[in-house]
Amino acid sequence: MIINILAVGDISGSAGLEFLTAKLRGIQKLYDIAFTVVNAENAHGLGASAKQAQEIIDAGADVITLGNHTWSRFDLVPFLDECGTILRPSNYAPQVPGRGWGIFESGYGSICVINLIGRVDMPGNNENPFLETDRILKKVDTRIILVDFHAEATSEKYAMAYYLDGRVSALWGTHTHVQTSDCRVLPEGAGYITDIGMTGAVDSVIGMKTSSSVSRFLGNPPMRFEEADGPAKLEGAVFSIDTETGKCCGVEAIRVI
Secondary structure, eight states: OEEEEEEOOEEHHHHHHHHHHHHHHHHHHTTTTTEEEEOOOOOOOSSHHHHHHHHHHHTTTTTTEOTGGGGOTTTHHHHHHOOOOOOOOOOOOOSSSSSSSSEEEETTEEEEEEEOOOOOOOOOOOOHHHHHHHHHHHHTSSEEEEEEEEEEEEHHHHHHHHHHBTBBEEEEESSSOOOSSOEEEESEEEEEEEEEEEEEEESBBBBOOOOHHHHHHHHHHOOOBBBOOOEEEEEEEEEEEEETTTEEEEEEEEEEE
């Protein structure tokens, strides 16, 4: 059986969160989605609150993934242990709260979701994501395995995709908020896209007000980034997965405005 899995790009600010909660159910119906993973990295501008995470789950997300702003909202920290459907990058230091991967039940069997963070041009003293994935995969026996790789460098994302090809069903990149045009199925059956984009204000600089972003690049004294508002979009990708083999047979980038 072929099922469709939806990966939603980084929610950015209130505009993105409101658009997701209003549109997600309809998108799931339109694309006949069996399972949904939403990256909530910037739902509060930087990070996500526990309340926002719950809103995303209530809106229809099966799993929430995070990234480099995981610790920006202190109220989320206990929620990482309390809520079974939210993941932070697995290659953070082992003593931090929460978990970075999990096995989730669906109407079509068990699905493993892994959340990773890159090391190239990314803050933090993170463990090697390649070796971390090896450790995880030794413990996983599900056919369908999904990876959200929150990383800056396209080269690191591509390298990870080829490293895991034949061992995971799909890998998508998050973090840069700009959707790439390289959807493909790799030689051994892993679906891939370098970045699935973002869910947030259309007229913005990756979700933030254009004025503050332009000012910073002009060399003016730093000013606080502010969430952009106005009409929003949802970006992501749909992966068609064979439940018998766990291999991907098609990838489509989506954008809803």
